[in-house]
Amino acid sequence: MKLSEAREKLRACCSPDLFVHSVGVEETAYRLALNYGADTQKASLAGLMHDYGKSFSNERLYRIAVENNLADDLSLQEPSLLHAPVGAWLLKWELGIEDGEVLEAVKVHTTGAAGMSLLARIVYLADYIEPGRTHSGAIEIRELAFSDLERALLGAVNLTIKRVLERGRLMHPGSISFRNSLILSLRKK
Ligand SMILES: [Fe+2]
Ligand SMILES: [Fe+2]
Numbered sequence: 083m084k085l086s087e088a089r090e091k092l093r094a095c096c097s098p099d100l101f102v103h104s105v106g107v108e109e110t111a112y113r114l115a116l117n118y119g120a121d122t123q124k125a126s127l128a129g130l131m132h133d134y135g136k137s138f139s140n141e142r143l144y145r146i147a148v149e150n151n152l153a154d155d156l157s158l159q160e161p162s163l164l165h166a167p168v169g170a171w172l173l174k175w176e177l178g179i180e181d182g183e184v185l186e187a188v189k190v191h192t193t194g195a196a197g198m199s200l201l202a203r204i205v206y207l208a209d210y211i212e213p214g215r216t217h218s219g220a221i222e223i224r225e226l227a228f229s230d231l232e233r234a235l236l237g238a239v240n241l242t243i244k245r246v247l248e249r250g251r252l253m254h255p256g257s258i259s260f261r262n263s264l265i266l267s268l269r270k271k
Contacts, residue, residue, distance in 0.1 A: 083179050085126055091177060092130065096137040104130050106212030107205070114204045117228050121183075121201065128187040128205045131179070135169025143168045157193075160252045166192040194239055194260030203235055210238040236264040 083091075085108075093101050111129030115122040135143060140161040146168050147153040157163040170189035173179040187202040191209055198206070211224040211234075219241040226234040239261045246253055 083127070083177055085123070085130065088127060088130055088177070088179075092134065092137075096133075100133060100136055103212065103214050104133055106214045107132055107208045110208035110212045111204050114208055114227065114231075115201070118200060118204065118231055120204055124181060124184050124187075124201055125204050125208075127179070127181075128184040128201060129208050131169070131173055131177075131184075132188050132191045132205055132209060133165060133169065134173055134177075134188070135165030135167075138165070138168070138172070140164070146171065156252055156254055160254070162251075163192055163254060166190065190256065193254040193256035194242075195256040196259035196263040198260065203231065207231070207235055207238055210242075232264055232268055236261065236268065239264065 089105070089108075092104055096104070108126050108130035111125040112122050114120070115125035138146075143164040144158065144161065147158060147164050150171060152167045152171050153164055157167065167189050170185045173188060174185055179185065183199060183201050186199065187205040190198060190202050191205050194206055195202075207223075207227055211220050211227050219237070223234050223237045223241075226237065239257060243253065243257055243261065246257070
């Protein structure tokens with residue numbers, strides 16, 4: 083699927099706010115990919131479509147997840163997590179996006195995971211720092227994003243974990259694994 087087609091598809095099915103956020107992530111992912119030598123086309127497409135699942139109701143996401151065995155038990159209990167794995171599945175089966183790297187980046191963009199690809203890391207970070215994110219954490223991490231990818235990612239996952247704790251939500255083990263993997267990698271430097 084071409085980027086222009088994907089953009090029109092998204093514009094037609096999601097809210098204006100989500101569309102603006104998605105284009106922000108697309109553009110930020112493109113710039114990060116250029117900076118870190120990742121595939122800019124894949125980064126743009128994954129960034130643009132990462133929240134495609136959000137255009138579906140929680141009830142529908144839950145049903146698709148259960149029927150197709152797309153989510154772990156914890157994600158089934160936390161509706162805000164489901165749009166990522168179900169979104170990746172919908173991109174494949176509804177829109178015909180076949181690229182495994184793009185689908186994987188969409189799948190893990192909310193929680194993170196240990197061993198994420200460069201593309202997935204770029205989408206995760208772009209989602210955190212796109213221009214529409216104006217909170218202090220995003221501003222701080224945006225300054226690091228183009229010079230130190232791992233430190234910027236660690237900052238983003240730390241603040242995400244903090245927010246989950248403050249809100250009393252369930253903590254996905256993928257976020258903890260991702261954080262640990264970043265710390266271990268940074269220790270080696
Ligand atoms: Fe998301
Ligand atoms: Fe997002």
